[in-house]
Amino acid sequence: MSGNETILVVEDADEIRKLVCGMLDLNGYNCLAAANGVDALQMIENGADRVDLLLTDMVMPKMMGAELVLQVAQRRPDIRILVMSGFCDDPVVRSLESVPAIFIAKPFTAAALCTKIRQSLDQPWRGFPDSGVEPAQL
Numbered sequence: 001m002s003g004n005e006t007i008l009v010v011e012d013a014d015e016i017r018k019l020v021c022g023m024l025d026l027n028g029y030n031c032l033a034a035a036n037g038v039d040a041l042q043m044i045e046n047g048a049d050r051v052d053l054l055l056t057d058m059v060m061p062k063m064m065g066a067e068l069v070l071q072v073a074q075r076r077p078d079i080r081i082l083v084m085s086g087f088c089d090d091p092v093v094r095s096l097e098s099v100p101a102i103f104i105a106k107p108f109t110a111a112a113l114c115t116k117i118r119q120s121l122d123q124p125w126r127g128f129p130d131s132g133v134e135p136a137q138l
Contacts, residue, residue, distance in 0.1 A: 005052035005121055006030040010040040012060040023110040037063030041071055051079050058085040082120045
């Protein structure tokens with residue numbers, strides 16, 4: 001369940017971001033970190049490192065995870081996307097829960113996270129599915 005791919009972790013809570021990056025580092029992944037979607041998009045556009053997978057929280061300041069996902073899917077459709085959230089009452093999150101390959105609920109264990117990431121990286125990628133929510137609702 002380990003790997004050597006580059007994962008961009010986007011999480012506004014410092015402690016959670018550091019914990020997730022630590023979990024990924026211990027499993028051989030190269031971890032990049034951003035505190036919000038604006039910073040994450042800038043990192044992707046600047047091409048600092050090749051990003052294989054975007055792991056993003058949904059509820060963040062400056063740019064919500066749903067908007068980040070749409071922007072990344074449009075600009076870099078080759079990047080795999082995995083969404084994490086602890087707010088399962090949100091309509092966007094509920095729609096994403098129905099696609100287990102791209103969603104992981106918080107809290108999660110290191111083993112669950114690494115399994116989900118490996119699955120996301122290994123399965124054939126068809127791009128990020130339409131959530132059924134209009135961009136104006138994001």
